[in-house]
Amino acid sequence: MEKVKVEICCGTACYLLGAANMMNLEDQIPAEWRDKVEVEARTCLELCEKENLGGAPYVRINDTEIMAQATPEKLLTRIGELLGGAA
Amino acid sequence: MLNGSTFIRRELMIRIVRAFDSGSLESEIDQIPIKLRPKNERASRCCVYHDRAILKYRLMALLGISVEEEVDEAKPLSAYYAEKAWSAADGGPAKPKTPLSVCGPACSGCPDARVVSTQNCRGCFARPCVYNCPKKAIEVVDGHSVIDQKLCIKCGKCITACPYNAIVKTTVPCEEACPVGAIRKNELGVAEIDFEKCIFCGKCFNACPFAAVMERSQLVDVLAAMKRGEKLVAMVAPAAEKQFPGKIEQLLAACAKAGFSDVMEVALGAEMTTAHETAEFIERMEKDPKTFMTTSCCPAWVNLVWKHLPELVDHVSLTPSPMVFAREIAKAKDPSVKTVFIGPCVAKRSEARRKDVDYVLSFEELGAILAGRKIDVIACEPWPVPRPANPTARNYARSCGVTDAVLTEATAKIPGFKLDSKQINGIDKKTCMMVKLHASGKIPVNFLEVMACAGGCQNGPCSLVK
Numbered sequence: 001m002e003k004v005k006v007e008i009c010c011g012t013a014c015y016l017l018g019a020a021n022m023m024n025l026e027d028q029i030p031a032e033w034r035d036k037v038e039v040e041a042r043t044c045l046e047l048c049e050k051e052n053l054g055g056a057p058y059v060r061i062n063d064t065e066i067m068a069q070a071t072p073e074k075l076l077t078r079i080g081e082l083l084g085g086a087a
Numbered sequence: 088m089l090n091g092s093t094f095i096r097r098e099l100m101i102r103i104v105r106a107f108d109s110g111s112l113e114s115e116i117d118q119i120p121i122k123l124r125p126k127n128e129r130a131s132r133c134c135v136y137h138d139r140a141i142l143k144y145r146l147m148a149l150l151g152i153s154v155e156e157e158v159d160e161a162k163p164l165s166a167y168y169a170e171k172a173w174s175a176a177d178g179g180p181a182k183p184k185t186p187l188s189v190c191g192p193a194c195s196g197c198p199d200a201r202v203v204s205t206q207n208c209r210g211c212f213a214r215p216c217v218y219n220c221p222k223k224a225i226e227v228v229d230g231h232s233v234i235d236q237k238l239c240i241k242c243g244k245c246i247t248a249c250p251y252n253a254i255v256k257t258t259v260p261c262e263e264a265c266p267v268g269a270i271r272k273n274e275l276g277v278a279e280i281d282f283e284k285c286i287f288c289g290k291c292f293n294a295c296p297f298a299a300v301m302e303r304s305q306l307v308d309v310l311a312a313m314k315r316g317e318k319l320v321a322m323v324a325p326a327a328e329k330q331f332p333g334k335i336e337q338l339l340a341a342c343a344k345a346g347f348s349d350v351m352e353v354a355l356g357a358e359m360t361t362a363h364e365t366a367e368f369i370e371r372m373e374k375d376p377k378t379f380m381t382t383s384c385c386p387a388w389v390n391l392v393w394k395h396l397p398e399l400v401d402h403v404s405l406t407p408s409p410m411v412f413a414r415e416i417a418k419a420k421d422p423s424v425k426t427v428f429i430g431p432c433v434a435k436r437s438e439a440r441r442k443d444v445d446y447v448l449s450f451e452e453l454g455a456i457l458a459g460r461k462i463d464v465i466a467c468e469p470w471p472v473p474r475p476a477n478p479t480a481r482n483y484a485r486s487c488g489v490t491d492a493v494l495t496e497a498t499a500k501i502p503g504f505k506l507d508s509k510q511i512n513g514i515d516k517k518t519c520m521m522v523k524l525h526a527s528g529k530i531p532v533n534f535l536e537v538m539a540c541a542g543g544c545q546n547g548p549c550s551l552v553k
Binding site: 010011012013015016017018020021023041043044048053054056 | 089094097098101102123331332451454455457458459461462463464465466551552
C-alpha cells in the first residue's frame, strides 16, 4: 500500500492562520499509522493566493488533494479514510 | 491561541499588506468588507451588513484610527487612508494616544455577571445548593432552584455543591479580565474603556469573544515609512523565540528581507538593563537595607503603579527597559534611523510613545508583513549577528527571567550575594491585592519582579504561540 503523503504548508500566511497548531502533527498520528503516513512541512505552497486567503491553513494530500482550513483533527480523519480504516 | 477573532484580525492584516504592496490599498480597502462577506453567504452575526460594518471598524483600527473618535460615519476607509498619507508627508503620522479602541457595534453587551440555575436542575431532595448558600438566596420553586439576585453575592458555593452542574456563573469577559476595573458597560450597554484607569495590559483584548476590543495598529505607518525609503531598524523582543518556525537569527534575516534597513535583538538592550538594574539595586540596598525595589521592564506593571499604586512609585527601578536601551544602541549606530519595536505586547505601545520609539509592531503584524511579502522564516539564512545576546538576556521574556539575570550579575560582582526575591507572575485582580501588601511592607522581600502576563512576555496578548 502506498504511503499517504501529507504536505503541511508552513508559509507565513498559513502559519499565522492556523498551521502553527499542526507543527507537531507527526506526534499526533496514532502509532499504528506512523509507517503509512509521510508528513512534510513545506514552505509556501501558494494556495493562499491561488485559492483564497480565508481558506488557510492549507494542506496538500497525495500531491493532488487540497484541504482548506485544515486542523489536526480534520487531517487525522482524512488520513484514516485514505488508509481505509486499515489501522 | 487561534480562534475566530485572531483569524479575522490576521487575515485582514495580510490583505492590507498585499493591497499596499500592489499599490491598490486606497482603491481596494473599502471593498474588503464586501469581499469577505458577500450577500447570500453565511454571516457571523445577524447579517452580512452587520459583519461588514464591523469589518470596516477593524480596518479603521488597523489604520491606527480610534473607533471612539469617529465623527463622520459615512467617511470611507479610503479617505482615512488618504489622510494618513498626507500626515506622513509633513513629519510622520501622529502616534495613537491610546493603543486600544473598543468597537461598539461588535460589543455584544454581555449581561451582567450573575449566578443562575439552569434547566439541568432536577429539584433534588438533598438540595445542597439551598443548604450551602450563606445568604439564603436559593429557593426551590415548582421543582427548580431559583436564585434571588438581590441576595446572591456570587460566592459560587452552590456551583460547586450541585451534583448536576446545574448552576453556572455568567460573566462579562472583559470586565472579568480587567485587573483594574477600567472597562465597563456604558449607559447604552456597550463596553467602554476608561483610559485614565487603563494600564494597557491587553487582557480585555484577549478576553472578548466578540473581538470588540481592538489594537490601534501602526502597520500601515510602517509600510508607508518603508515605501518612503526611511531607514527602519527592527528591534525584535526576546519573546520572539519559538513564535515563528526557525531560529531568532532566521527571524532577523526575514525582517531584513522584508525591508528593514537593520535588525537587532532587544535582548542586547536587556543586557544593559541587567547591568544598570543590578547596580541600582545594590545602591538602594546600601542606602536602606530594609527597602525593596521592583522591576521596570513590564510597561503594564509600570502603568499599574503610576495609575493605581502611587505608594509604590519610589520603589520602581529607574533603569530603562530593554526596548529603551535597544533604541539607544540603534540610534548610536546611526542617528538617522527610525526604530520599530516588534513584540507581543499592547502596553509597549504606550511606553514607545513616551520613550521616543517610533513604531511598535506586534508579532502578528510582523507575520502579516512576512506573509504578504512571501517570506518564510524557515527558508531564510540566519542573520550574521555580530554576537548573539547573552542567554540570561534572551530569557527576559520568561517569568523569573529578570530576577535570574540580576542575581547572576550581582553574584558575579559580590560573591555570596543573596537576593530575597518574589515574582508576581501575571497581573489580575487578586495579584493587585498582593502587590498592595508589598507596598505596605507586610511581605518581606527586597526584589519584586512583576510581569503583567502569566509566564512572562512570551504569553503576551499579541503572541502567536502561547
